[in-house]
Amino acid sequence: MVRFLIQPPCLRRWFSDMDGTLVGANGQTPGRDxxxxxxxxxxxxxxxxQALDDVSMQVxxxxxxxxxxxxxxxxxxxxxxxxxxxxxxxxxFLIDGREYEVRNPRDAQHLGIGMVYQHFTLAPGLTVAENLxxxxxxxxxxxxxxREKTGLSEFMAQMPFRLExxxxxxxxxxxxxxxxxxxxxxxxxxxxxxxxxxxxxxTPAEADEVLGMLHGxxxxxxxxxxxxxxxxxxxxxxxxxxxxxxxxxxAGTGRVNSTSVExxxxxxxxxxxxVAVERSQGRAPDAEPGPVRLQIEALQAENDRGTPAIRQFAxxxxxxxxxxxxxxxxxxxxxxxxxxxxxxxxxxxxILVDGEPYQATRVQMRQHGVYxxxxxxxxxxxxxxxxxxENMALRNFDLPPVSLGWETGWHVRPAQLNRRARELVExxxxxxxxxxxxxASLSGGNVQRAVLARELAQPVRLLIVANPVFGLDFAAxxxxxxxxxxxxxxxxxxxxxxEDLDELLELSDRILVMSEGVIVYEVTADSAERAVIGRYxxxxxxxxxxxxx
Amino acid sequence: xxxxxxxxxxFVTAVLFALFVxxxxxxxxxxxxxxxxxxxxSTFAWQNTLSRAAPIMLTxxxxxxxxxxxxxxxxxEGALALGGLAAAMVPVALAGWPVLLVQGLMALxxxxxxxxWIALSGWLRYKRGVxxxxxxxxxxxxxxxxxxxxVEGILRDPASLNKPSTAPIGDRYVxxxxxxxxxxxxxxxxxxxxxxxxxxxxxxxxxxxVGVAGGNPRAAQMVGLPVGRLMLMACFLGGxxxxxxxxxxxxxxxxxxxxxxxxxxxxxxxxxxxxxxxHPLGVMAGALLVGGIGASGSLLQRHLDLPDAATLVLxxxxxxxxxxxxxxxxxxxxxx
Ligand SMILES: Nc1ncnc2c1ncn2[C@@H]1O[C@H](COP(=O)(O)OP(=O)(O)OP(=O)(O)O)[C@@H](O)[C@H]1O
Ligand SMILES: [Mg+2]
Numbered sequence: 001m002v003r004f005l006i007q008p009p010c011l012r013r014w015f016s017d018m019d020g021t022l023v024g025a026n027g028q029t030p031g032r033d034x035x036x037x038x039x040x041x042x043x044x045x046x047x048x049x050q051a052l053d054d055v056s057m058q059v060x061x062x063x064x065x066x067x068x069x070x071x072x073x074x075x076x077x078x079x080x081x082x083x084x085x086x087x088x089x090x091x092x093f094l095i096d097g098r099e100y101e102v103r104n105p106r107d108a109q110h111l112g113i114g115m116v117y118q119h120f121t122l123a124p125g126l127t128v129a130e131n132l133x134x135x136x137x138x139x140x141x142x143x144x145x146x147r148e149k150t151g152l153s154e155f156m157a158q159m160p161f162r163l164e165x166x167x168x169x170x171x172x173x174x175x176x177x178x179x180x181x182x183x184x185x186x187x188x189x190x191x192x193x194x195x196x197x198x199x200x201x202x203t204p205a206e207a208d209e210v211l212g213m214l215h216g217x218x219x220x221x222x223x224x225x226x227x228x229x230x231x232x233x234x235x236x237x238x239x240x241x242x243x244x245x246x247x248x249x250x251a252g253t254g255r256v257n258s259t260s261v262e263x264x265x266x267x268x269x270x271x272x273x274x275v276a277v278e279r280s281q282g283r284a285p286d287a288e289p290g291p292v293r294l295q296i297e298a299l300q301a302e303n304d305r306g307t308p309a310i311r312q313f314a315x316x317x318x319x320x321x322x323x324x325x326x327x328x329x330x331x332x333x334x335x336x337x338x339x340x341x342x343x344x345x346x347x348x349x350x351i352l353v354d355g356e357p358y359q360a361t362r363v364q365m366r367q368h369g370v371y372x373x374x375x376x377x378x379x380x381x382x383x384x385x386x387x388x389x390e391n392m393a394l395r396n397f398d399l400p401p402v403s404l405g406w407e408t409g410w411h412v413r414p415a416q417l418n419r420r421a422r423e424l425v426e427x428x429x430x431x432x433x434x435x436x437x438x439x440a441s442l443s444g445g446n447v448q449r450a451v452l453a454r455e456l457a458q459p460v461r462l463l464i465v466a467n468p469v470f471g472l473d474f475a476a477x478x479x480x481x482x483x484x485x486x487x488x489x490x491x492x493x494x495x496x497x498x499e500d501l502d503e504l505l506e507l508s509d510r511i512l513v514m515s516e517g518v519i520v521y522e523v524t525a526d527s528a529e530r531a532v533i534g535r536y537x538x539x540x541x542x543x544x545x546x547x548x549x
Numbered sequence: 550x551x552x553x554x555x556x557x558x559x560f561v562t563a564v565l566f567a568l569f570v571x572x573x574x575x576x577x578x579x580x581x582x583x584x585x586x587x588x589x590x591s592t593f594a595w596q597n598t599l600s601r602a603a604p605i606m607l608t609x610x611x612x613x614x615x616x617x618x619x620x621x622x623x624x625x626e627g628a629l630a631l632g633g634l635a636a637a638m639v640p641v642a643l644a645g646w647p648v649l650l651v652q653g654l655m656a657l658x659x660x661x662x663x664x665x666w667i668a669l670s671g672w673l674r675y676k677r678g679v680x681x682x683x684x685x686x687x688x689x690x691x692x693x694x695x696x697x698x699x700v701e702g703i704l705r706d707p708a709s710l711n712k713p714s715t716a717p718i719g720d721r722y723v724x725x726x727x728x729x730x731x732x733x734x735x736x737x738x739x740x741x742x743x744x745x746x747x748x749x750x751x752x753x754x755x756x757x758x759v760g761v762a763g764g765n766p767r768a769a770q771m772v773g774l775p776v777g778r779l780m781l782m783a784c785f786l787g788g789x790x791x792x793x794x795x796x797x798x799x800x801x802x803x804x805x806x807x808x809x810x811x812x813x814x815x816x817x818x819x820x821x822x823x824x825x826x827x828h829p830l831g832v833m834a835g836a837l838l839v840g841g842i843g844a845s846g847s848l849l850q851r852h853l854d855l856p857d858a859a860t861l862v863l864x865x866x867x868x869x870x871x872x873x874x875x876x877x878x879x880x881x882x883x884x885x
Pocket of ligand 2: 075076077196443444
């Protein structure tokens with residue numbers, strides 16, 4: 001059994017200096033070949049739950065390999081085992097045909113395996129350059145800044161997308177942060193790069209830019225890519241081979257050019273299903289929009305750093321209407337949602353619901369039927385330490401039948417609470433279907449479903465939604481889109497803030513573009529043009545035409 | 550809920566204390582045995598322990614209830630002193646009124662004043678963003694100063710010569726012993742309040758809402774819960790419990806308000822609440838343990854000539870090792 005020999009860092013630096021030329025961070029020579037990877041019989045349990053059950057797969061050197069699967073299928077768990085974040089219970093991994101043991105992420109790093117996680121791992125207080133250097137982890141005691149700077153500039157010059165080396169990471173938009181995460185991995189000269197849903201924070205154009213470049217590197221034989229995604233478009237555009245997991249077991253694998261999207265979808269869910277991406281989600285043509293439900297006037301708010309994030313913001317949403325707000329992340333959408341949800345105080349301006357001033361109190365929420373699906377539900381809409389059942393009761397724990405007693409009730413009844421949660425779990429397909437688990441142990445997609453179940457089980461009249469299918473598999477995406485459309489057709493007013501233009505075009509009746517805290521463009525769904533919207537999103541037309549709305 | 554960290558902490562504390570005692574030239578094993586004997590070794594020891602446990606379980610609630618709302622309050626001593634002082638004023642003002650009514654009003658005064666004192670920390674946190682741990686600690690010092698200022702000043706009973714005290718509450722209003730025991734009724738009050746706190750926090754809409762606000766304020770805001778008011782309420786109830794402890798000390802032990810009231814029960818409550826992971830029922834067991842340590846002090850002094858402060862050293866060691874072992878069990882610590 002051959003184990004990899006890991007060179008001590010000092011030796012590696014020594015060699016890189018001998019070279020004379022400045023090479024990658026850990027001093028490996030450029031143009032190293034991509035490496036292959038095989039998983040053999042990998043199993044992993046979390047308590048009762050078998051997250052991975054005897055999974056084997058092969059990723060060829062220099063290939064672009066996609067990993068598909070429903071929410072909770074075990075995709076993240078598999079790659080976390082591979083990079084040493086979890087210990088698999090059984091099975092092992094082969095790198096270039098040789099077995100090795102990864103006890104922690106550092107071991108994986110030494111083998112040239114890098115991972116971009118679903119969540120950012122950057123130090124926000126530092127600059128781009130400092131984050132890149134920090135990632136090396138083998139810095140000398142005293143930094144030769146001049147030398148490092150030239151090295152970094154040279155590296156940046158070779159990249160298809162650039163970031164200001166001196167920029168503060170906290171000031172970068174989500175898309176730029178994701179680019180930095182990927183640049184970091186390239187700077188470390190990875191030979192195998194694992195991406196866990198890397199494009200969920202990118203616009204389609206940014207996604208193409210990033211994935212296109214990585215694809216190019218695989219063609220040049222420099223890199224192997226293993227990408228987890230929920231977007232079939234990315235699989236068909238960039239993937240060579242696709243492997244599908246279903247409930248912790250391999251459900252099939254095949255070359256992308258000989259596998260149809262329908263076949264992939266079928267492998268994911270295990271039954272034949274129709275993936276019609278219908279565009280018929282719009283409002284019925286004869287339906288008239290109703291009275292104004294939500295009206296925002298001259299709203300101003302600041303971001304966490306105290307600089308203006310929303311400026312003179314105004315919009316209206318009518319009953320039976322879905323209004324989409326497009327925009328590159330970091331243009332005030334997050335703050336707008338927080339103000340509407342009562343998580344952030346506005347500086348000035350009015351929010352009217354049904355014509356009445358709205359302060360996001362519990363009474364007003366019930367009276368006007370205001371509910372919401374914020375992004376990052378575990379952070380914004382759940383209590384991580386509580387169970388799924390308790391989290392599902394956040395809206396109605398003070399109402400009968402969950403509670404009983406005078407007025408609105410004061411005695412919480414666990415039996416009722418659990419019964420209700422079981423119904424919702426069943427109805428919305430939350431997995432694992434055990435409401436007594438802590439919600440923090442659910443996969444990202446299932447947390448989302450649990451919150452969706454809780455919110456849509458209420459009598460919704462106004463729904464505030466942000467990036468609702470962020471990280472969801474296609475079946476869940478379909479379900480959520482269908483439910484949103486149903487809610488709208490049932491007369492609810494919906495404000496949909498999303499970074500996914502396709503989603504907005506598919507669902508909204510009206511699309512607004514938000515840039516630097518204001519609405520810069522408005523268009524009805526029928527006459528929306530992707531290219532025009534894209535230009536406004538990029539902020540190119542903000543200055544000549546100030547406000548359209 | 551795993552008891553392992555608690556057991557490990559107890560063990561380590563025993564070892565550390567033995568080493569400490571030995572390093573001072575006293576017999577280590579005798580000392581440990583005496584702690585056990587002085588705390589739980591006889592009827593007398595038990596009664597002593599139980600009398601001390603009563604106020605400690607109440608001051609522990611002053612940590613446990615705000616903890617449910619996500620706040621770390623450590624200033625129970627101030628609430629206890631001021632609550633006790635307020636309670637001591639009631640019989641002076643209402644001399645001659647029926648006993649039960651006056652005792653009830655004493656409890657109410659202690660509760661409201663103690664609760665208001667801690668609510669001040671909650672308010673500073675919510676309105677001004679001041680760290681509640683620091684502010685409650687500083688308020689405890691201010692509370693002690695205010696207490697001394699009043700007891701040595703306008704509220705001083707001229708008859709209290711060498712020990713400034715308020716006027717005695719009068720024998721009529723003193724809370725007596727439970728029949729057949731040498732433990733005052735305050736123990737029963739403490740136990741009932743702990744059970745009530747547990748029921749409130751675990752079974753009511755209010756307790757659920759406080760748990761949501763403490764578990765994730767953003768989620769609480771999203772579902773429209775008044776996070777600030779819930780924090781304030783939790784602080785008020787916690788401070789009220791500490792104020793009640795002060796009232797019991799006045800009405801059952803001292804008979805007036807004087808500096809002896811500030812005997813460190815407020816700080817012992819912090820230790821107990823952490824040991825019980827802020828569980829209102831667990832707090833009762835923790836209070837027995839810490840009350841026992843305090844009760845063993847006189848025995849250590851008599852038999853080994855160890856200074857009284859030895860029990861404080863023991864408490865401190867227990868607190869530090871509890872915190873250390875608690876980090877090994879983060880998961881259990883999240884839920885009350
Ligand atoms: N640390 C953990 N403790 C307990 N259960 C876990 C843990 N991590 C994951 N799980 C469970 O393992 C299963 C697989 O989770 P995993 O995160 O791998 O799913 P996924 O395929 O990445 O899904 P998604 O597309 O939603 O990200 C889920 O049912 C999840 O609840
Ligand atoms: Mg995942």
